[in-house]
Amino acid sequence: MTYIAKPKFHHPGLKKNELGYTHRDYEGKISTLCAGCGHDSITASIIEACYELSIEPHRVAKISGIGCSSKTPDYFLGNSHGFNSVHGRMPSVLTGANLANRDLIYLGVSGDGDSASIGFGQFAHSIRRGVNMTYIVENNGVYGLTKGQFSATADRGSKSKKGVTNTDNAIDLVAIALQLGATFVARSFSGDKTQLVPLIAAAIRHKGASFIDVISPCIAFNNHAGSTKSFDYVREHNDAVNRLDVLVGRDPIAVDYAPGTVQLVEQHDGSRIALRKIDADYDPHDRLGAQTFLAKHAAKGQIVTGLLYVDPDAEDLHEHLNTVETPLNTLEADTLCPGSAVLDKINASLR
Amino acid sequence: MKPTDIAAPDYFHKVVDCQWACPAHTPVPEYIRLIAQGRYSDAYMINWKSNVFPGILGRTCDRPCEPACRRGRVEETPVAICRLKRVAADFKDDIKQRLPRPSPKNGKRVALIGGGPASLTVARDLAPLGYHCTVFDADPEAGGMMRTQIPKFRLPNSVIDEETGYILDLGVEFKGGHRIDSMKSLLAEKYDAIFVGSGAPRGRELDIPGRKEAAANIHIGIEWLANVSFGHTDKIGKRVIVLGGGNTAMDCCRTARRLGGEKVTVVVRSGFEEMKASPWEKEDAIHEDIPILNYMVPVAFKHVAGKLIGVTFQHVKAEYDAKGRRNLVPSGDPDQTIPCDDVLVAVGQENAFPWIEQDCGIEFDKWHMPKVDPTTFVSTNPKVFFGGDAAFGPKNIIWAVAHGHDAALSIHRLLSGEDVSERPLPEVHVTSQKMGIHEWSYDNDISNDKRFKVPHRDKVIALKDIRTEVELGYDVKLALGEAHRCLNCDVQTVFSTSLCIECDACADICPMDCITFTDNGEENDLRQRLKAPSPRPDQDLYVSSDLKTGRVMVKDEDVCLHCGLCAERCPTGAWDMQKYFIEMTHAGSACPTKSRSAA
Numbered sequence: 001m002t003y004i005a006k007p008k009f010h011h012p013g014l015k016k017n018e019l020g021y022t023h024r025d026y027e028g029k030i031s032t033l034c035a036g037c038g039h040d041s042i043t044a045s046i047i048e049a050c051y052e053l054s055i056e057p058h059r060v061a062k063i064s065g066i067g068c069s070s071k072t073p074d075y076f077l078g079n080s081h082g083f084n085s086v087h088g089r090m091p092s093v094l095t096g097a098n099l100a101n102r103d104l105i106y107l108g109v110s111g112d113g114d115s116a117s118i119g120f121g122q123f124a125h126s127i128r129r130g131v132n133m134t135y136i137v138e139n140n141g142v143y144g145l146t147k148g149q150f151s152a153t154a155d156r157g158s159k160s161k162k163g164v165t166n167t168d169n170a171i172d173l174v175a176i177a178l179q180l181g182a183t184f185v186a187r188s189f190s191g192d193k194t195q196l197v198p199l200i201a202a203a204i205r206h207k208g209a210s211f212i213d214v215i216s217p218c219i220a221f222n223n224h225a226g227s228t229k230s231f232d233y234v235r236e237h238n239d240a241v242n243r244l245d246v247l248v249g250r251d252p253i254a255v256d257y258a259p260g261t262v263q264l265v266e267q268h269d270g271s272r273i274a275l276r277k278i279d280a281d282y283d284p285h286d287r288l289g290a291q292t293f294l295a296k297h298a299a300k301g302q303i304v305t306g307l308l309y310v311d312p313d314a315e316d317l318h319e320h321l322n323t324v325e326t327p328l329n330t331l332e333a334d335t336l337c338p339g340s341a342v343l344d345k346i347n348a349s350l351r
Numbered sequence: 352m353k354p355t356d357i358a359a360p361d362y363f364h365k366v367v368d369c370q371w372a373c374p375a376h377t378p379v380p381e382y383i384r385l386i387a388q389g390r391y392s393d394a395y396m397i398n399w400k401s402n403v404f405p406g407i408l409g410r411t412c413d414r415p416c417e418p419a420c421r422r423g424r425v426e427e428t429p430v431a432i433c434r435l436k437r438v439a440a441d442f443k444d445d446i447k448q449r450l451p452r453p454s455p456k457n458g459k460r461v462a463l464i465g466g467g468p469a470s471l472t473v474a475r476d477l478a479p480l481g482y483h484c485t486v487f488d489a490d491p492e493a494g495g496m497m498r499t500q501i502p503k504f505r506l507p508n509s510v511i512d513e514e515t516g517y518i519l520d521l522g523v524e525f526k527g528g529h530r531i532d533s534m535k536s537l538l539a540e541k542y543d544a545i546f547v548g549s550g551a552p553r554g555r556e557l558d559i560p561g562r563k564e565a566a567a568n569i570h571i572g573i574e575w576l577a578n579v580s581f582g583h584t585d586k587i588g589k590r591v592i593v594l595g596g597g598n599t600a601m602d603c604c605r606t607a608r609r610l611g612g613e614k615v616t617v618v619v620r621s622g623f624e625e626m627k628a629s630p631w632e633k634e635d636a637i638h639e640d641i642p643i644l645n646y647m648v649p650v651a652f653k654h655v656a657g658k659l660i661g662v663t664f665q666h667v668k669a670e671y672d673a674k675g676r677r678n679l680v681p682s683g684d685p686d687q688t689i690p691c692d693d694v695l696v697a698v699g700q701e702n703a704f705p706w707i708e709q710d711c712g713i714e715f716d717k718w719h720m721p722k723v724d725p726t727t728f729v730s731t732n733p734k735v736f737f738g739g740d741a742a743f744g745p746k747n748i749i750w751a752v753a754h755g756h757d758a759a760l761s762i763h764r765l766l767s768g769e770d771v772s773e774r775p776l777p778e779v780h781v782t783s784q785k786m787g788i789h790e791w792s793y794d795n796d797i798s799n800d801k802r803f804k805v806p807h808r809d810k811v812i813a814l815k816d817i818r819t820e821v822e823l824g825y826d827v828k829l830a831l832g833e834a835h836r837c838l839n840c841d842v843q844t845v846f847s848t849s850l851c852i853e854c855d856a857c858a859d860i861c862p863m864d865c866i867t868f869t870d871n872g873e874e875n876d877l878r879q880r881l882k883a884p885s886p887r888p889d890q891d892l893y894v895s896s897d898l899k900t901g902r903v904m905v906k907d908e909d910v911c912l913h914c915g916l917c918a919e920r921c922p923t924g925a926w927d928m929q930k931y932f933i934e935m936t937h938a939g940s941a942c943p944t945k946s947r948s949a950a
Contacts, residue, residue, distance in 0.1 A: 006862050007799075007862045
């Protein structure tokens with residue numbers, strides 16, 4: 001752990017975004033995670049994505065559970081709202097917050113233990129309800145805080161640091177998210193920011209349940225030969241189907257794309273995703289196809305990354321529930337309690 | 352780009368911008384750390400070895416280190432390196448026991464002409480090796496221009512006496528009041544080597560109408576300052592005009608204020624910004640109520656019956672031609688006459704060697720300057736060396752010291768029967784500073800403090816006595832605060848490619864976005880693809896060899912804070928913080944034999 005505060009000085013030539021902030025303005029406290037932790041790279045990616053989108057920090061709520069991953073919201077967006085909840089309970093706290101104030105941007109930050117073990121049910125229900133959020137799992141395949149036991153996402157046959165082989169089947173959170181109806185599903189790697197940063201940016205702009213599974217090597221307990229979540233293994237087996245750029249406003253599309261290789265996806269809020277296809281046959285609008293593709297590649301030991309599925313016209317929980325446009329937490333008492341005359345009317349309609 | 356060769360002595364030396372900029376290559380961050388630890392004597396000795404006159408330079412240096420200081424690129428102002436040097440001198444204990452002892456003479460005799468910083472540096476380096484050094488000076492005491500031209504309110508005699516004394520006590524023979532009038536007769540005295548460190552002793556004239564008629568009240572700046580210094584001059588008229596914009600002009604005007612000048616005005620030909628005087632000297636002059644008028648060219652001295660009554664100036668403006676060269680052309684405003692009682696002319700200094708006969712084997716160029724080798728400082732006579740202002744015209748003390756070191760090395764090699772043109776490599780030490788997982792043997796917590804002001808004596812008191820020092824120097828507390836502002840640029844970030852697993856931790860934590868992992872390319876192309884802009888091509892890129900993914904690590908040295916966070920966040924120790932210490936080659940250093948090509 002680093003004892004000094006990160007120096008306040010920044011590069012004199014740093015660019016500023018539309019709000020006049022540099023990326024340094026989106027930082028939080030200095031990380032207390034182990035040196036080299038993949039989670040810190042995800043933190044840096046979230047900072048970069050929020051900077052690029054010119055997000056006002058006070059419009060963000062970052063919510064997490066328990067674990068190494070769930071500590072990370074302390075290390076980014078130091079001027080945003082935050083809630084470090086009970087183990088595995090991030091999704092319900094986030095759902096509640098979202099219901100009360102639909103105007104904020106919700107970042108759910110969780111890990112493989114938090115989401116695939118103790119909070120598996122919570123994870124499932126927040127996805128199937130279509131809560132408008134960006135749900136990021138920092139997935140390292142081990143319980144790092146308790147010294148490296150296999151987690152529920154550890155691949156069967158992979159080895160622990162001490163050489164023990166995992167005999168349990170792995171939960172693939174991406175596959176589950178697809179099956180449960182998430183409308184933005186992606187996988188990436190902490191060691192590949194050029195892919196991860198635009199994925200986070202696109203997920204934040206997506207209206208509906210966005211889910212990103214980020215493979216994040218645990219330097220202390222899961223970065224050895226025999227691990228399937230090490231830097232070397234992920235780099236060797238990374239099968240990226242696409243890379244993307246997020247275009248907000250009237251940004252012209254860069255001209256250096258070869259024709260026929262770019263697929264434009266316009267999201268609900270008018271932002272566009274330019275998908276640079278790597279696998280020409282991969283269609284990110286085909287949920288069933290994505291599931292089959294994932295299963296086939298998983299069987300071959302490949303890790304499929306990229307934007308795997310997106311429904312640009314997705315609906316979210318508020319639409320399902322037909323709530324008012326005004327965030328519930330700002331409704332005044334006379335709106336919330338319109339009086340006995342209105343109650344009589346409602347009662348009469350039910351007779 | 353090719354992988355950076357960090358074993359080349361100059362690579363890391365350039366990263367220590369202050370030390371690289373210092374002509375004598377003083378290990379600045381090293382002595383600032385010692386000051387922060389309260390080890391003033393140690394800090395003084397580091398300085399003494401490099402620049403010979405820490406107490407004098409700590410008050411008067413032209414500070415080429417400060418514009419180079421990395422801190423000035425990170426925030427508004429550089430570290431007050433110069434005034435921290437004075438702190439080491441002010442608070443040190445008695446260091447006499449640490450100085451070299453006079454050693455048994457080796458029988459070789461060296462004559463040094465002029466008792467200023469260049470000659471004294473040569474003597475300092477050669478005397479401990481057993482050379483019999485004889486210093487000749489026309490003035491009765493050693494110090495040269497440090498004693499005669501720098502006013503006492505900036506540099507008290509006690510400091511000059513102390514630091515010239517350290518050198519003379521090494522068994523150096525000082526012949527004061529002994530002007531050398533003939534090189535030929537000196538050569539006849541069969542010295543084994545002669546060093547000319549006689550400075551640039553002649554003040555430039557200003558030959559405009561009225562100069563002769565009003566001569567009684569027109570004084571050449573450096574001569575006048577010398578007369579003041581020795582007590583021959585102790586007053587001046589109430590209204591004084593100082594002509595010239597260099598540091599001598601600043602010394603003249605401030606001295607005039609103390610000798611009865613009530614209305615002292617500095618007038619310069621150029622613009623205020625282009626003046627040669629150091630910014631802080633201009634500030635000090637203005638603080639003493641001395642206006643500086645610019646873009647005014649003196650055209651005539653006005654006089655009545657042999658008595659000076661004023662100076663007439665033509666107003667000019669700057670025009671730039673196609674090549675960007677500046678010309679001063681009349682602005683069209685009517686000429687202006689400023690009344691005065693005395694004028695001090697400080698429009699430059701010149702070298703003068705009337706005492707070097709043509710048949711001494713010493714050749715001169717068309718500007719009447721001796722032909723001197725810029726590395727060895729030898730003239731066309733292999734036994735005669737030049738240094739300081741005498742070699743290449745007026746510069747400043749720290750350059751004279753640097754010349755002195757190099758000339759002493761040449762003399763030592765010549766008299767040891769070695770090739771003078773072969774310059775031994777400096778000795779370089781690179782040592783890891785790692786004490787524990789996240790502990791370093793230097794303070795890596797970056798201070799956010801702004802530059803601390805050096806306290807000055809109250810103006811009313813300061814102006815009353817010409818020998819009252821104006822600057823009081825930092826006290827211990829201020830010195831500690833200022834020392835903490837140093838970024839420890841000599842503690843280098845050292846990268847081991849083989850250990851790197853490309854986890855990005857260093858690039859993520861770096862507060863200055865110095866580190867980028869990317870595909871290799873030509874330098875210009877690489878500079879475009881770094882995480883942060885790279886506007887200074889004079890600052891090197893540190894490039895690794897190919898990493899596992901085929902990419903390279905590129906670090907822009909420009910604004911690195913040397914905070915060590917890259918090394919703290921590195922899981923494999925691929926980054927380490929290592930202190931770089933370079934011992935410049937001086938006469939008598941136990942030198943490695945390999946010769947070096949670069950400076």
